[in-house]
Amino acid sequence: MPGSGKSCAARELAAQLSCKWVDLDxxxxxxxxxxxxxxxAEDGETAFRALEKSTLHSLISASNAKKTVLSLGGGTLxxxxxxxxxxxxxxxxxxxxxxxxxxxRLWVQGDIGERPLLVAAKTKKELEELLKSIFTSRKASYTxxxxxxKR
Numbered sequence: 001m002p003g004s005g006k007s008c009a010a011r012e013l014a015a016q017l018s019c020k021w022v023d024l025d026x027x028x029x030x031x032x033x034x035x036x037x038x039x040x041a042e043d044g045e046t047a048f049r050a051l052e053k054s055t056l057h058s059l060i061s062a063s064n065a066k067k068t069v070l071s072l073g074g075g076t077l078x079x080x081x082x083x084x085x086x087x088x089x090x091x092x093x094x095x096x097x098x099x100x101x102x103x104x105r106l107w108v109q110g111d112i113g114e115r116p117l118l119v120a121a122k123t124k125k126e127l128e129e130l131l132k133s134i135f136t137s138r139k140a141s142y143t144x145x146x147x148x149x150k151r
Contacts, residue, residue, distance in 0.1 A: 001135060002074045002115055003106040004097040010071035019067045024076060028055050040116035049079065056082055060089050074134070075117070077141035087145045094146035099135060103128045 007023050014021030025036055028051050032039055039048045052073060059070060070090070077083045086092050106112055107124045117134065121127035 001095075001097065001099075001102055001131065001138070002118060003102040003109075004074070004095045006071045006074075006095055009093075009095055010069045014069035017069065019069060021069045021071070022059060023071045024052065024056060024059070025071075025073045027059065028052050028073075031055060035114070037114050037116055037119075045116070049075075052076060053079055053082055057085065060085055075138065077145050078138060083141055083145050092146040094142045096142075099128065099131045103131055 010023070011021050028039075028048070029035055032051055034042070036048060039051070056072070056076060059068070062068075072086070072092075077086060103124060106115070106118065107127060112118045112121055112127065118127065118130060121130050
């Protein structure tokens with residue numbers, strides 16, 4: 001989920017394991033030459049998801065992928081091919097952070113406008129409801145791919 005702490009946890013884990021860390025969203029932005037918010041605005045979610053998929057596939061198939069901690073975007077596993085790839089070729093950890101904690105983090109950070117799927121939330125309550133809806137649609141994918149860690 002957005003705001004669950006994926007990037008921070010992945011960065012810390014990579015440091016502890018003395019290996020490389022790659023943030024999938026950052027790599028997508030690097031390859032596209034623009035932010036995810038801009039990709040959504042200019043090209044649409046379908047184009048973003050296609051770029052996300054090709055980037056994920058290239059990162060996992062890279063020869064040194066076994067020495068990499070990869071933090072995925074919250075919706076990456078919604079694609080059945082991505083789900084199968086992650087489930088079959090990685091050790092995936094799900095940070096199951098309570099939604100109220102996520103909502104508080106995101107609200108305090110104030111960067112909801114940079115998160116295309118959350119930009120519609122104008123109040124903290126709307127953000128909480130939106131997060132609940134997103135979580136409901138993603139929970140099965142998270143469960144299918146990952147080992148759960150409650151935070």
